[in-house]
Amino acid sequence: MGQQVTPTVVLLGTLDTKGIEYGYIRERLHENGVNVILMDAGVLGEPAVQPDISKEEVAKAAGYDVYELLEAKDRGAAIKAMAAGAASIVGQLYTEKRLQGILGLGGSGGTALITQAMRALPIGVPKLMVSTMASGDTRPYVGEVDITMMYSVVDIAGINQFSAQILSNAAGAIAGMAKASAPDLTGGKTLVAATMFGVTTPAVEEARKHLEERGYEILVFHATGTGGQSMEALMRDGFISGVLDLTTTELADDLVGGVLSAGPQRLEAAGELGIPQVVSLGALDMVNFGPKDTVPKAFQDRLLYEHNPTVTLMRTTPEECAELGRRIALKLNQAKGPVSLFVPLRGVSIIAKEGQLFHDPVADKALISALYEHLDTTVVELVEMDTDINDPAFARAMAERLHELFQASVTRQ
The missing domain is CATH 3.40.50.12030 (Uncharacterised protein family UPF0261, NC domain)
Structure with a gap:
């Protein structure tokens, strides 16, 4: 039997506004036995936790300069640009077999950005979005792919007794999905x-x-x-x-x-x-x-x-x-x-x-x-x-x- 490879979960989010929460969930993911790649898609300020893939790299992947996006002060345009860059990078990570699952945390803007990148991945790749928007109409976020939405209950703003449990649950869920394998049922059937x-x-x-x-x-x-x-x-x-x-x-x-x-x-x-x-x-x-x-x-x-x-x-x-x-x-x-x-x-x-x-x-x-x-x-x-x-x-x-x-x-x- 070959050596089992430890799966990698990509954490994608805005580390300028949600950095503390991403740092917390990264620790929970490591405790669940998976590797983590932390990607920053924020443009408002400096990340509160050090990413593995910087916001500059994300913007560049979409053909933009992150500081020009910041100076333009157009939040909608910035989200669109960073979403495109993130989608490009997660697609490349998947092609390189460096992504076995993806997890994001966010409010309305973050959810729109992160789920756009998730939708660029093939069906079957685990995708989990912890969102304040998950209890409403999720169709604009999920689209026609297999994104799992988890309602955050409280806003994603700090670690408290409620958010700690919910984020820990999310870490366990995506780690379990990334480790899981389905039996091969293709069998050559049409x-x-x-x-x-x-x-x-x-x-x-x-x-x-x-x-x-x-x-x-x-x-x-x-x-x-x-x-x-x-x-x-x-x-x-x-x-x-x-x-x-x-x-x-x-x-x-x-x-x-x-x-x-x-x-x-x-x-x-x-x-x-x-x-x-x-x-x-x-x-x-x-x-x-x-x-x-x-x-x-x-x-x-x-x-x-x-x-x-x-x-x-x-x-x-x-x-x-x-x-x-x-x-x-x-x-x-x-x-x-x-x-x-x-x-x-x-x-x-x-x-x-x-x-x-x-x-x-x-x-x-x-x-x-x-x-x-x-x-x-x-x-x-x-x-x-x-x-x-x-x-x-x-x-x-x-x-x-x-x-x-x-x-x-x-x-x-």
């Missing part, structure tokens, strides 16, 4: 992505089982906005070879203003990259909001369903469904690779079937009619099935068609 929501789970589970029997490894993404973004980021990074995009609900949130939008470019990556894709209309009957009292006043008279105490669903109207149909058709028409669109005629979610709260034949007809009007069937294969989306036969048909498209694409290569 990776296929699938999108799922609670109201399309039966379909995705059936399709996943069918594809696994065919020898594929399935990555299921929760269609929560960041889920779709993460999936498409992995496509662009070359990991995904086929897509079962059964749940395209994020497009409804983007259109109407729900909280789970994946952005206007959703449903474009696979087509641009020529990846075989089989697409459906899962959960386009709904737009997502938070607790019921957070639904915008403009929507208070709409059909709402309290899915759970933190999620309220709103039924899409015929007009919204028609626009969704148009957008989906235009996106799929641009595909450079094989694409098949499966249309379930009896409901696009568990609660859109006949007898359920969101059953609306007029809205469904508007969606399907707009699709048919704008779809270029010389590019997109259209498959209608007289089932609801969660029917096992529908799920298996989608999965089998993806298998056929992938096999055909491999043969052509």
